Amino acid sequence: MTRPLRVGIAGLGTVGASVIRILDRQNEAVAQRGGRPVEVGAISARDRTKDRGFDLSRFTWFDSPVELARSTDVDCVVELVGGADGAALETVRTALSLGKHVVTANKALLAKHGLELARMAEDKGVSLAFEASVAGGIPIIKTLREALSANRISRLYGILNGTCNYILSRMELEGLTFAECLKDAQRLGYAEADPTFDVEGFDTAHKLAILTSLAFGTEIDADAIYVEGISSITPLDLAMAKELGFRIKLLGVAERTKTGIEQRVHPTMVPRTSSIAQVMGVTNAVTIDADAVRELTLIGPGAGGDATASAVVADIADVATGSVQPLFGTPTARLEKAARAPMQRHEGGYYVRLTVHDRPGVAAGVATRMAEADISLESILQKRSEVAATQDPHGRSGAPVSLVLITYAATEASIRSALEKISRDGLIAEPPQVIRIERE
Incomplete structure (x- = not known):
């Protein structure tokens, strides 16, 4: 026997x-x-x-x-x-x-x-x-290591933390604030008493480091990952994303670029029609772009006793x-030390929300600074607060209003440079909100 x-x-x-x-x-x-x-x-x-x-x-x-x-x-x-x-x-x-x-x-x-x-x-x-x-019960490790061994992977990205996805889903669907959703997630056991590791993106970064090594044959390099969490996301951002045809998710992204392997974790706008945009609640998902299979998305329970134990x-x-x-x-011995792609060289579309003073010339000043940085704007929207509209429904009140910009492909460095000059010009009343756009 x-x-x-x-x-x-x-x-x-x-x-x-x-x-x-x-x-x-x-x-x-x-x-x-x-x-x-x-x-x-x-x-x-x-x-x-x-x-x-x-x-x-x-x-x-x-x-x-x-x-x-x-x-x-x-x-x-x-x-x-x-x-x-x-x-x-x-x-x-x-x-x-x-x-x-x-x-x-x-x-x-x-x-x-x-x-x-x-x-x-x-x-x-x-x-x-x-x-x-x-990703708990999703067989992503075996998929990358075994099932896709004949593929050259160009990009993978995913929802790798159920706590963040739950919070963002509740915020969008119910119009709640981050603080309200976090408190409820803690009550339900989805978030820890100290939620920093989850909501500030570090849990996702650890998982992304592992997937990057599997996908690109590189040594694990968690220190190379750019990390942002979701604590700055507001109901207004989620409402604007919906109006613009997007949904906000905390994504971990690893991608081959001309300058090396780019690894980043941050809130991301994804098209509402994409597979990953449909993933709500505590569910996880990973999308892989490869030469033979084109695009492959795996969706399933990312945490929980039975789902994780199933993988064990x-x-x-x-x-x-x-x-x-x-x-x-x-x-x-054959794993490569990947060349890090600096986040400043990241290129893509951006959602930029500025809280500006409602007075003549502000929008033009913002557009000028963007043009000087070679940033082309796909759209520009102004959202006046209910208070400002009540105070002065026909003219400009001077009160802060939201100016939302959607850019065509631009570099991180150019966006940051333009925003620094806009701030120095005294055009904004609060720090800007910047969310990267990940298109299919």
């Missing part, structure tokens, strides 16, 4: 507990796929007394995940501790150094230490599987087969 793959699970939060339940329910199917039985024999977590909905006494308990990794009764360590360093890193390093397979959902760990850990796995001839680290169990089944693949689809 084939010896079972003996699994140890470090971390019994929502995902870890779901992994055990799925294996209990689907063990026969997993064994058939992997070619041998899978047995969870060891577990580790911070709280031994917590009720997780199943009997803990059937497993060997370890207070330390590192000690679990050292156990001679474990062949494969499932790391669900979380965090880029500390116990998670020590656990994975220990397991790999002892020639044990590792399955992880830890995007922060991989974004920071992925190259080092990939080399360790290669040296020991073991697997380091991480499908669950990006699929990786465990792959480990059980005994097949070992390069972590990023290419041996680490």
Whole structure:
């Protein structure tokens, strides 16, 4: 009889507990796929007394995940501790150094230490599987590493954080402010007590760093990613996007350019007719532009216990087969150090909302500064506030009004230069709002 793959699970939060339940329910199917039985024999977590909905006494308990990794009764360590360093890193390093397979959902760990850990796995001839680290239940890692190996990818972009997508969806559909939606997301458990990592784009950036390496055969370089969050987005921006035929999403974008690989995370206007614009709520989506398949979009649950655990169990089944693949689809020695494309050289369309003083010559002054920077305007709209209109319905009140510009393709540097001069000219009453446009 084939010896079972003996699994140890470090971390019994929502995902870890779901992994055990799925294996209990689907063990026969997993064994058939992997070619041998899978047995969870060891577990580790911070709280031994917590009720997780199943009997803990059937497993060997370890207070330390590192000690679990050292156990001679474990062949494969499932790391669900979380965090880029500390116990998670020590656990994975220990397991790999002892020639044990590792399955992880830890995007922060991989974004920071992925190259080092990939080399360790290669040296020991073991697997380091991480499908669950990006986009939850969407099989984006396997798609990039295996299914699209015959393609040259030019661009990938996606909604990689369900919390941000939920907030933007609620803001648009219900006209709520960012603060109101964030508070509700925290109440529902979609956002953490400290939401900075999600709403300021860092979670998306870690995931994008992993996808970029897979898509372009480059070393992970999270420091090369330009990052903006969604906290500055207002209901007016969402309303204007709708009027102009767009929808605002927080996207992670990686793209080949003439100057190198461009990696950026920021609020983005996408055409309302595009596939990715239809993705609402906590759902994730990734679109890949490649030479053979043209455009491919994968949509599905990006988080949650069962969705993420599904990806973890699929990786465990792959480990059980005994097949070992390069972590990023290419041996680490062949990964290239990608040339960074400076954000200042990014070129595309822009939405620019200026809060200007409602007086003669302001719009002309703004248009002049844009023209001086070689920026062509596709459209220009002025939105007067209800207060200003009430005060002076026929003329100019001098009160601040919104001036919205949509540009044709322009560089980031030219946009920033023009806005700096507009500010120095005293034409605006508040810092400008700038949102990049990503067309299909």
